[in-house]
Amino acid sequence: MHVQVLCDSASDLNHDVLERQSVRSLPLKVILNGEEYEDGIGMAPSDVYSRMRNGQAPKTAQVSPQAFRDMFTHYAEKGQPFIYFALSSELSGTYQTAKMVEQEVKEAYENAQFDVIDTKAASLGYGLVVWRASELAKEGGSYKDILELGQYHAAHMEHIFTVDDLEYLQRGGRVSRTAAFVGGLLKIKPLLHMEEGKLIPLEKIRGSKKVLKRMLEVMDERGKDLKNQRMAISHGDDQERAEKLAEMIKEKYGTEEIHIDFVGATIGAHAGPGTIALFFLNDTYK
Structure with a gap:
């Protein structure tokens, strides 16, 4: 019996990808003006940003x-092995x-075979982990191999991102109120990354035009086999800049596959409109 891959809506994989890869996704909730919506179902990301x-x-x-x-009981009753990447x-x-x-x-269900895995990842960085694991599952890979592949990708997934307005990160406690105020005055754009699942400031860049160039430089320093791996770019309702970054990557590295999609409401509620995030592997799976 094949292995079922599960995730949640913070993977930011759209419906078409989830359906094509036979991935089951559980929605987180978004609350606006006291009304509760299912992330990506009850309200589109573009509406949240608006x-x-x-x-x-x-x-x-x-x-x-x-x-x-x-969800877990459904598969346990059927005796179907599954892995939930969180x-x-x-x-x-x-x-x-x-x-x-x-x-x-x-x-x-003592004979149930499943695991819950902390990816330490978010948005399409998390989504890329799920996507690759689901590909192996569709190919008929063994439970052990799918688990190992997913964990490897999670451990080696880089998240490099910037936000348009520090105020949103300040609201979520990611930066101080003073830093957000000063950053806004000076047009400073923070570059952040993930360490052990936490959002960590990497450096500050003055001027939005320099940010994309610096993101490429960081990817050049950290990435491996940049031409052949699948990458992803997620954005907070800024398709134009996301596509610009993708063009820069393809021009420099000849990368064949770059998936672009929205930062969903789960992450976007804290990062805000104008967020641009780049995801790639710092090592390739053997």
Whole structure:
């Protein structure tokens, strides 16, 4: 029996990719003006960003224990092995909730074969991990090989990103209020990355035009086999700049596959409109 790959909506994989790869995704929740929506289902990312530009401040909520219970039990009852790759535990309590439910379901179904994996990744960095694991699953790969491949990609996935307005990160406690105010005055654009699943400031760049160039330089320093690996760029309702970055990468490295999509509401609610994020591997899987 093939292995089923599961994820949550913070992977930012769109419906077409999920369907094509036979991945099941559990939606996180977005809360706006007291109304709750399913991330990517009840409200499109573009609508969330539009509301944010108009001053609304969305909140997010993790996948419920019951949603995990229903999904995990569904496959355990069928005797189908599955792996749930989760959004970084440093950014959401979703992973911890899934681990709690994992224990419950394994006690009820002793022969169930499944794992809950903390990818320490987010947005399309997380999505690329899920995508590659699901490809191997569709090819009929073994449970052990799919688990190993997914964990390797998660451990070697780079996240390099910038935000258009530090205010959104300040609201989420990612930068101080003073830093956000000064950054706005000086037109400073922060460059951030992920370390062990946490968002970490990397450096500050004055002027938005220099940011994309610097992102390429960081990728050049850290990436490996940049021509042949699948990369991804996610954006906070800024398709034009995302495509510009993709063009720069293709021109420099001849990269054949760069997937571009929205930063979904789960991450976008904290990063804000104008976010640009680049994802690539710093090593290639043997």
